[in-house]
Amino acid sequence: MQRSIRYGGVEIGFTIRFMTGGRRRVAINVLPNGDVCVDAPDFATPDDVVAAVRRRARWVWQQLEACTVRQRLVLPRHYVSGESHFYLGRRHVLKVFVDATRPPSVRLWHGKLEVVSSRHAPEEVAALLDRWYRERASEYLSRLIEEMTADIRWLNAPPAFRLLRMKTQWGSCSPTGTLILNPDLVKVPRPCVEYVIAHELCHLREHNHSVSYFKLLSALMPDWAKRKAELDVLAELALNR
Numbered sequence: 001m002q003r004s005i006r007y008g009g010v011e012i013g014f015t016i017r018f019m020t021g022g023r024r025r026v027a028i029n030v031l032p033n034g035d036v037c038v039d040a041p042d043f044a045t046p047d048d049v050v051a052a053v054r055r056r057a058r059w060v061w062q063q064l065e066a067c068t069v070r071q072r073l074v075l076p077r078h079y080v081s082g083e084s085h086f087y088l089g090r091r092h093v094l095k096v097f098v099d100a101t102r103p104p105s106v107r108l109w110h111g112k113l114e115v116v117s118s119r120h121a122p123e124e125v126a127a128l129l130d131r132w133y134r135e136r137a138s139e140y141l142s143r144l145i146e147e148m149t150a151d152i153r154w155l156n157a158p159p160a161f162r163l164l165r166m167k168t169q170w171g172s173c174s175p176t177g178t179l180i181l182n183p184d185l186v187k188v189p190r191p192c193v194e195y196v197i198a199h200e201l202c203h204l205r206e207h208n209h210s211v212s213y214f215k216l217l218s219a220l221m222p223d224w225a226k227r228k229a230e231l232d233v234l235a236e237l238a239l240n241r
Contacts, residue, residue, distance in 0.1 A: 003050050007057040012064070016049050018042045023210045026052040030063035032070075032235030033168045039209050070236045077241055079122040085113050085129070086238055087136070089189030096125055106132035126241075130165075137163060137183035141197070144190075145179070148197055152220070154205055167239065170196045170231070173203035187238040188231060195227035 004013040014028075014036035023041040026049055030036050040049045053060065077083065084091040092113045098120055105116045106128050117124050141161060149158045161179035172180045179200045185193045198221045206213035217224055 001046060003046060003053075005050060005054050005057060007061050010061060012036060012053075012057065012060055014038050014053060014060075016040055016046065018044070019208045019210060023208070027209065028053060028056055028060060030060060030067065031168055032067065032232050032239070034064055034067045035168065036060060036064070067236075070233070077126070079125040079129070086187035087113070087133075088186065089192070089234075094125075104128055133186055134163060134183045137181075137186040140186055141181055141193070144193060144197055148194065149201065152201070155201070159201070159204060171200045173200045173207075177204055182239075184238055188234050191227045192231040192234065195221060195224050195231060198224060 001016040001018075002013065003016060004011050006012070016038050017040070019039050020042050023039065025041070026044065027039040028036065029039070036053075038049055038053060040052075079094070079096070081094060081096045083094045085094050086092070087108060092108065092111055095112045095114045097114065097116045098118070099116055100118045102116050104118055104124070107114050113129070115125050115128055117128065141163075145158050145161060149155050159177055159179050161181055163183045164180050165184065166182050170182050170185060174180060179197070181196065181200070185196060198217060202213055202217045202220060206216055221227070
């Protein structure tokens, strides 16, 4: 359900999601891309939710302004030597070698991401990097899921997962219990990746963002809010393509 409010001369649009499972309060979420999502208890009316957002309009506006500032600092990718690209939370300088006699490849070497391309074509470099990130993500996320689920008593085995590049999401959980994770997670620090995995693991038991869900998440990862805040700051840079 879509609704909007006005704050000063600005119209703030938001999506309302009515949640079951014991949620008692309205939760306002400003996503890294500037979308505003509001989770509300199923007994609330749309007018109740709009009133709650209006009471926090200044905070929402401040978060949207911060998103705008961060987005201005993100330069478009050209996939040429000298650009910075992230891997495991660290910046690495891109070095492109054009050599038609060598097979196309990517490697991380002495702090640089070295790409061998058959021609001067940014789209080919981008495709090679995408494939490299996806391969690294498959290995890395599989290992982390196994480590993180080893001591979770309410899980019988590590869940299946698949990779899906998403513009605004880091992960989700399918109705069948498969974790869907963004391969760009391999670009951010490990604590942030662990938060996303923990977030989705908890959805295997609690299928919404109820009070019970957040109790479960806090028990599994007490500092999840700090990790989420760090991930939100990095989102524009890590998802920039």
